[in-house]
Amino acid sequence: MSQQAASKPKSAISPTRAEDYPEWYQQVIRAADLAENSPVRGCMVIKPWGYALWESMQRVLDGMFKSTGHRNAYFPLFIPLSYLEKEAEHVEGFAKECAVVTHHRLIPKSDGSGLMPDPEAQLDEPLVVRPTSETIIGEMFAKWIESYRDLPLLINQWANVVRWEMRTRLFLRTTEFLWQEGHTAHATKEEAIEETLRMLNVYADFAENWMAMPIIKGRKSAAERFPGAVDTYSIEAMMQDGKALQSGTSHFLGQNFAQSADIKFLDQAGQLVHAWTTSWGVSTRMIGGLLMTHSDDDGFVLPPRLAPAHVVILPIIHKPEHAETVRNYCQKLRDDLKAIAYHGGALCVEIDERDLRGGEKTWSWIKKGVPIRVEIGPRDIEGDSVFVGRRDQDARSKQSMPRARFVESVRGILEEMQHGLLERARSFRDANTKRLDSKDAFYDFFRDEGSGFALAHHSGEAEVEARIKQELGVTLRCIPLEDEEGEGLCPFTGKKSAQRAVWAKAY
């Protein structure tokens, strides 16, 4: 039964990671049928397998947001230009990459060659397709909040947003992307900071315990802050090429947006004061991060807890007279598996009855990253056993197991895979992270090894960051919240530094 894989090349994805990492990324997406570029510049189509993964992620995150007291709402896609202008840094940050709606009607061109925007239907004030919603949500918050009794106001929105990117890449950077954006208002600075960190922790929990993606939580330097924020916090993950991926951000906005949108409330002392706000978001970019954390040269690898299908059953039918027996056996197994609870739901199981050669069928699921494949033919049925292949093991190996034992142990296998993926990613990250204490060592690290995380002290000068970015293409990813070492000397200025920062090339 294993000869079907024998004729396969060494890896299912070409090129391999080692050969051409960026192209490998594109090919994994294509082989897993996750998404593709659309004919609309920079916009992707998320295909069913990719969207099912996004739905898994949404379901878990949404539960986390709700259990921390947030409620979903929906705000307009369009933002009037004048709103965007209210917060100076904010508009500066987004004006260069906005989709601008200027007309509300099309009319035929005079030469009959098609349609054009109707000059009579030009908008008095152009509308921007939201790149983020602080300004429009702030405007509503100002209406809704009157007294301290209305606070905290804890809102989340699942939405599409548009940022006109010049160079795009599926999931990682697209003109339109899907995300959630949390927006909250609080009576005090302390509560707002607490909320900012609470949601950073929610993201960290999600990344590590669901995506199996180890992350570093930290604060951004001023240069890397969200436009308009007082402080931006992020979770940073290391991809298999050693580059960093910022996978989620949480912003303490101070009173900046409360002032520009005039969000005021009567406090307990009867004073009319500005609220303190936060915002936080993760997007379909995380799918790119998940892919680059776990996938291998055979394709996509799904962490079991987020997999849209945990087990795929592949009936092996060489002779028509076996068809019914095999099909019944497979359906019985599926039903038994679907009765097993797994992380707030039940196991998702598919039977693939497509009329394809066995090898092609098996490889299609390997490339899609399904955690467990089960092959069942007449001989297995005779012995009441199944052939089990695990996506975290060599794709060419599989083992025969008594059916009953497989059903009993499937949940344990999935959990073992989940933990194994996290551990493997953590080991990779740790192996590619170096403490560096001189400028030369720092420059050598990024010049020679090319990538990885450098932990180096930094005395805080923006010019140092700017020079390193220019000379090495390396940015200060974050100043970790968890730091055991403490003070040291900045290798670039010789001045005192409170702690090491994480530096890396980044997506």
Added chain:
Amino acid sequence: MSQQAASKPKSAISPTRAEDYPEWYQQVIRAADLAENSPVRGCMVIKPWGYALWESMQRVLDGMFKSTGHRNAYFPLFIPLSYLEKEAEHVEGFAKECAVVTHHRLIPKSDGSGLMPDPEAQLDEPLVVRPTSETIIGEMFAKWIESYRDLPLLINQWANVVRWEMRTRLFLRTTEFLWQEGHTAHATKEEAIEETLRMLNVYADFAENWMAMPIIKGRKSAAERFPGAVDTYSIEAMMQDGKALQSGTSHFLGQNFAQSADIKFLDQAGQLVHAWTTSWGVSTRMIGGLLMTHSDDDGFVLPPRLAPAHVVILPIIHKPEHAETVRNYCQKLRDDLKAIAYHGGALCVEIDERDLRGGEKTWSWIKKGVPIRVEIGPRDIEGDSVFVGRRDQDARSKQSMPRARFVESVRGILEEMQHGLLERARSFRDANTKRLDSKDAFYDFFRDEGSGFALAHHSGEAEVEARIKQELGVTLRCIPLEDEEGEGLCPFTGKKSAQRAVWAKAY
């Protein structure tokens, strides 16, 4: 305990339905805190209570789509002008109400008074914000479909769409709205028609069994078809003012879009032929329909199966020394209730501990439409009983029940309410539906009674429809799929008619 309601006016909503129906509609939305107009022309903000209802509806519909074999995906927000132009009727139908993106950057105005679209960043080809996605999805289908083995292709998308409406109304007609759009491709005409009707039936099932909204399934006349469709089917519901609301549509698109997007496949005989496609959608408009079907002069009424909260518990604490006892009792009741299964989930229960007067608190939940209110004070606890108010009964009445009996019967009460709402709505509709066999009777019906459904024969002439629309503001809503009467004579032309059609004023 009931004196708290005594000082209330006759109805919680002013004006009442009888006094001013359109204004009553707005006030119910406001009182239930479902949504509000945004500062962006024609766009609404869906507030947490309204969005939670939408999430309930989405969850049920999404399950129905998946169990009929559909998979979710996501397609770009923007549609290039040239795509829209490909299907002649389609572009004709949507060109007049499109939001058009013409620029991708903003720059400061020369007088420093703000920002403007950068003339240097004008798009070569304008992009239309999707009013519906047949054209862009058709383009992708053409890439994905090669052979009959790829069919049927059954896709659904949850998305926002934009149609530049001149007169807008919360939920019923907004510039931006949320919806789902199903898009499918099939090998044969028969399969595509079968799919079109299958999804119409899914909508009908959802409307009647979840929204408790009786509907008539039928086919649209040519004048009311979706632009580009061969046949449009709809479900039509009667609102409490006797007007019709088209609540969902399912379109058999024939080969029109397959031809314009070139969706071809190799059939089993090896011939390259065009596919047959369908599309179908329901939107946040349904929330307006749900509201106008069940709500009363005290506000919103939620059918239990879709209610974001089934039971709200209102602790009555007049003396601080009772606080802990009452709170513990309420929490115990909540936990008991939350353990009760209800339609694929569990009962949703809230405890309202806000520091508000009892009457104000109770009325806020009545206006929000929560099916069951439970009031609990120290005296109730002594007798281990609770005071129960049902939203389908007079808001001023409530009855004491032993706690245990309430817990045992709560699911039965909710189901009784669900069926009662459907029955009440059906009786209302039937009482306001008339069979009319002469032109005079038809004109009198709409002139005198103003509204309701008229069942009248129609021999099919578009001019008759056009005249009736012009003279009475009445349209042919649909030609019912279920018809027991059969043939008759058209009162407008005297010609033979195959069956009666449904005529009404409509939203």
